[in-house]
Amino acid sequence: MSQKRVLITGAAGFLGSHLCDRFISEGYFVIGMDNFITGDPKNIAHLSSNSNFLFIQHDVTNFINIEGGLDYILHFASPASPIDYLKIPIQTLKVGSLGTHNLLGLAKAKNARLLIASTSEVYGDPLVHPQTEDYYGNVNTIGPRGVYDEAKRFQESITMAYHRFHGLETRIVRIFNTYGPRMRLNDGRVIPAFMGQALRGEDLTVFGDGSQTRSFCYVTDQVDGIYRLLLSDYPNPVNIGNPHEISIKDFAEEIIKLTGTTQKVIYKDLPVDDPMQRQPDITLAKKLLQWEPKVGREEGMRKTFDYFKNLTEEELHKSEHKDFSSYNK
Numbered sequence: 523m524s525q526k527r528v529l530i531t532g533a534a535g536f537l538g539s540h541l542c543d544r545f546i547s548e549g550y551f552v553i554g555m556d557n558f559i560t561g562d563p564k565n566i567a568h569l570s571s572n573s574n575f576l577f578i579q580h581d582v583t584n585f586i587n588i589e590g591g592l593d594y595i596l597h598f599a600s601p602a603s604p605i606d607y608l609k610i611p612i613q614t615l616k617v618g619s620l621g622t623h624n625l626l627g628l629a630k631a632k633n634a635r636l637l638i639a640s641t642s643e644v645y646g647d648p649l650v651h652p653q654t655e656d657y658y659g660n661v662n663t664i665g666p667r668g669v670y671d672e673a674k675r676f677q678e679s680i681t682m683a684y685h686r687f688h689g690l691e692t693r694i695v696r697i698f699n700t701y702g703p704r705m706r707l708n709d710g711r712v713i714p715a716f717m718g719q720a721l722r723g724e725d726l727t728v729f730g731d732g733s734q735t736r737s738f739c740y741v742t743d744q745v746d747g748i749y750r751l752l753l754s755d756y757p758n759p760v761n762i763g764n765p766h767e768i769s770i771k772d773f774a775e776e777i778i779k780l781t782g783t784t785q786k787v788i789y790k791d792l793p794v795d796d797p798m799q800r801q802p803d804i805t806l807a808k809k810l811l812q813w814e815p816k817v818g819r820e821e822g823m824r825k826t827f828d829y830f831k832n833l834t835e836e837e838l839h840k841s842e843h844k845d846f847s848s849y850n851k
């Protein structure tokens with residue numbers, strides 16, 4: 523049997539790079555694609571001499587040409603943290619819309635199965651708790667986060683249209699907060715933010731009164747759910763996340779304990795449209811994919827903290843954000 527070939531967009535990002543590792547370990551030939559807008563070549567540096575890996579630097583909002591056949595495409599290219607998509611709103615909309623359209627066209631031409639990375643953000647600030655896949659969401663289309671949420675909602679719509687109209691094999695994963703090594707320390711998400719503050723000896727910043735809840739899925743669990751979904755025969759969206767919920771205030775206390783920092787928690791105003799509750803209902807994933815998260819928060823946080831602890835002093839103190847000026851068209 524010939525070796526299966528998979529294209530992974532967003533390969534130099536957090537999730538994309540872990541997906542590259544997983545598919546290579548499963549015996550696939552992996553083509554990674556990225557334009558490094560929020561990703562880092564360091565995340566895939568260990569694959570540079572791997573004969574089962576090919577990297578192509580390319581912006582997926584432009585036409586994509588791949589030599590040879592493809593069995594699967596995983597579209598993970600997109601700014602993913604609020605700090606990123608607030609700085610590059612147009613790119614965020616383009617990668618979810620034009621980028622997805624290009625990848626659907628490529629999948630059709632290659633007769634490949636396409637899996638798209640959607641998000642719990644399609645539920646917006648949810649009025650249903652926990653969120654099941656049949657909940658339509660509560661999104662502010664014109665709010666600052668709308669660029670991401672609506673790009674992802676459009677991405678789901680166009681993907682289903684290609685599935686229904688062209689009979690394309692498609693899969694949609696709705697990813698809930700995922701964490702682990704290779705997250706960016708300064709990406710504004712709560713786990714790297716708290717860990718970075720603890721490592722730099724700063725107070726931990728909680729936005730609002732800290733009663734808002736989050737649930738965090740360790741990266742290997744997330745990747746396993748995605749892998750199983752790709753190989754399933756289910757075209758509708760599936761939530762993958764860890765349903766174990768915690769308030770941000772309690773989470774800050776956990777981080778203080780884990781890191782041994784002597785700093786305290788400080789409170790700041792809640793940003794616009796920050797969801798109050800986030801918790802996946804994973805009944806469908808359990809039934810359909812025989813999947814559920816295995817890594818507990820304590821173990822996952824320890825592994826993540828070990829990664830951040832090993833960053834260089836320069837990386838730890840680099841507070842300025844990536845320069846997006848050349849991308850922000």
Ligand SMILES: NC(=O)c1ccc[n+]([C@@H]2O[C@H](COP(=O)([O-])OP(=O)(O)OC[C@H]3O[C@@H](n4cnc5c(N)ncnc54)[C@H](O)[C@@H]3O)[C@@H](O)[C@H]2O)c1
Pocket residue numbers: 531532533534535536537538555556557558559560561562580581582583597598599600601602603617621639640641642696697698699700701
């Ligand atoms: N991490 C999470 O908790 C989470 C939650 C929900 C959804 N997701 C989705 O998963 C995907 C990956 O997220 P992540 O956390 O790894 O983010 P990330 O920022 O680490 O990775 C995204 C990657 O996409 C690349 N990229 C962005 N625009 C591109 C373009 N036009 N062309 C080529 N490459 C481009 C970036 O350079 C980066 O390497 C995203 O689609 C995101 O929406 C992630």
